[in-house]
């Protein structure tokens with residue numbers, strides 16, 4: 169901000185004009201990232217929570233940090249990182265809670281995502297701290313107010329119109345439902361159909377709120393095949409393959425989401441675009457045909473072993489560390505909940521350039537290029 173304080177309003181206008189003329193060819197596209205641990209880029213490092221990825225070997229393949237953990241819940245880049253890089257980002261949207269996160273916000277955007285959060289406010293309470301989706305959007309309101317201070321209301325409106333808002337949430341709402349009830353602790357479980365409807369109606373409120381705040385380009389990522397993740401398979405003693413009950417609940421939610429996204433596109437017309445990103449079908453296809461995608465293991469997590477308590481950590485010596493697989497590129501799952509970077513690369517590339525069965529009504533590359 170200091171850089172702008174010495175500029176007169178007319179200078180600032182020129183800076184902004186040059187800035188907007190250069191988009192999109194030479195500057196990266198700003199992305200505002202909301203959601204859970206699939207896209208958290210380090211926010212949970214700054215809060216008190218059991219849901220953290222701040223110790224090795226998390227981040228072991230993340231080149232920008234030299235293999236040190238960044239709070240990402242995988243060995244390398246998240247899907248959101250990979251999409252950003254493919255579109256020319258030189259640096260990733262920083263986590264909102266990091267000091268100085270707003271320094272480059274008009275270039276990169278900001279990441280508000282938080283591990284163990286869901287669409288609903290109460291989701292993830294077993295992990296204690298997390299930034300709920302409601303709170304993530306409140307934080308975005310603060311970012312937006314800062315932008316208005318920095319470049320005025322009109323430029324902010326123009327800037328947000330071009331930015332992409334990606335929301336990856338819903339897995340933890342359904343995981344909470346699949347979790348065994350803990351007497352006196354867990355809240356009462358909802359009927360799965362009621363939960364799906366509640367998730368859709370609440371997510372719709374959030375999307376409309378972001379729209380009111382100026383967001384026009386949305387990527388809404390659906391829920392992946394939770395019945396296939398090592399954690400859920402262990403919970404329900406499914407040794408190979410997937411737990412079908414969980415996947416049916418997820419599919420029901422995703423179908424409702426797809427219909428709702430269509431409705432939002434109709435309601436808001438061509439001045440806004442809402443994409444439904446079908447991560448479920450991509451990940452299911454990769455798990456089913458894992459050999460074809462170059463994987464050797466579709467069942468076990470690379471880190472932390474295949475049985476509870478699934479702790480993935482590195483101690484002072486080999487004996488006090490958890491199991492870590494030899495070849496991380498051979499595994500679909502990094503830990504009991506999250507995909508490896510190798511899997512994220514496949515999902516990201518399909519969402520970027522896939523057809524309407526994967527990203528609808530347009531793919532993510534077209535969304536970034538779409539002129540409003």
Ligand SMILES: *[C@@H]1O[C@H](CO)[C@@H](O)[C@H](O)[C@H]1NC(C)=O
Nearest residue numbers: 259262267268269270271272
């Ligand atoms: C902002 O961008 C500069 C130059 O790319 C980089 O050195 C710096 O680390 C960035 N700051 C944040 C908080 O991301």
Ligand SMILES: *[C@@H]1O[C@H](CO)[C@@H](O)[C@H](O)[C@H]1NC(C)=O
Nearest residue numbers: 287288289290302370373374
């Ligand atoms: C639903 O969304 C609104 C914000 O749009 C939020 O204030 C409210 O707490 C949410 N309800 C639940 C149950 O999460």
Ligand SMILES: *[C@@H]1O[C@H](CO)[C@@H](O)[C@H](O)[C@H]1NC(C)=O
Nearest residue numbers: 177181319320321322323325
């Ligand atoms: C902002 O936009 C409005 C409507 O387009 C216009 O009337 C107003 O003069 C603009 N303000 C500035 C400071 O450019």
Ligand SMILES: *[C@@H]1O[C@H](CO)[C@@H](O)[C@H](O)[C@H]1NC(C)=O
Nearest residue numbers: 483484485486487488489490
């Ligand atoms: C690790 O355990 C093995 C066998 O239990 C033992 O021989 C070895 O000395 C231990 N290494 C360290 C560094 O403690």
